[in-house]
Amino acid sequence: xxxxxxxxxxxxxxxxxxxxxxxxxxxxxxxxxxxxxxxxxxxxxxxxxxxxxxxxxxxxxxxxxxxxxxxxxxxxxxxxxxxxxxxxxxxxxxxxxxxxxxxxxxxxxxxxxxxxxxxxxxxxxxxxxxxxxxxxxxxxxxxxxxxxxxxxxxxxxxxxxxxxxxxxxxxxxxxxxxxxxxxxxxxxxxxxxxxxxxxx
Numbered sequence: 669x670x671x672x673x674x675x676x677x678x679x680x681x682x683x684x685x686x687x688x689x690x691x692x693x694x695x696x697x698x699x700x701x702x703x704x705x706x707x708x709x710x711x712x713x714x715x716x717x718x719x720x721x722x723x724x725x726x727x728x729x730x731x732x733x734x735x736x737x738x739x740x741x742x743x744x745x746x747x748x749x750x751x752x753x754x755x756x757x758x759x760x761x762x763x764x765x766x767x768x769x770x771x772x773x774x775x776x777x778x779x780x781x782x783x784x785x786x787x788x789x790x791x792x793x794x795x796x797x798x799x800x801x802x803x804x805x806x807x808x809x810x811x812x813x814x815x816x817x818x819x820x821x822x823x824x825x826x827x828x829x830x831x832x833x834x835x836x837x838x839x840x841x842x843x844x845x846x847x848x849x850x851x852x853x854x855x856x857x858x859x860x861x862x863x864x865x866x867x868x
Contacts, residue, residue, distance in 0.1 A: 762792040
């Protein structure tokens with residue numbers, strides 16, 4: 669069963685040859701808002717996957733080009749029934765927060781949040797896991813229920829709660845060198861957005 673599910677989301681994204689899906693933080697929140705409002709995403713580059721059921725390596729093992737970076741919609745469950753912390757346990761390990769959260773702004777307003785996490789293999793008890801190079805950037809929108817209520821076609825509340833969009837990648841020395849370059853690039857591409865979608 670798990671092997672079949674893995675092959676569904678591990679394949680190459682359904683995008684034209686030569687196209688590289690490299691969205692900005694705000695663009696990812698744009699897609700997340702579309703998802704919450706149950707609007708078409710226009711491109712099949714973000715898969716629906718329960719990330720916490722898999723070791724991150726399994727998300728990419730069927731990719732023909734060896735790519736170890738992908739984008740996923742997923743939902744989070746609470747660690748404790750009456751608490752507010754998400755359960756970060758995953759197959760063969762767990763995800764652990766790394767650094768401070770980053771607020772994403774649009775036109776001067778806070779519209780979402782980015783959290784960085786690192787994957788550890790082993791048990792989370794007493795932090796005895798082994799750190800890996802698998803990284804996650806988890807994006808959530810502010811006022812998620814308000815966003816959903818603004819659209820008549822939104823995902824129902826019981827299915828919409830705590831949906832996020834994640835970028836998962838394997839950190840190498842090359843990716844560390846290019847990190848600053850990616851965020852300082854000024855050139856605007858045709859799909860770039862500077863605001864979130866309207867409800868209508």
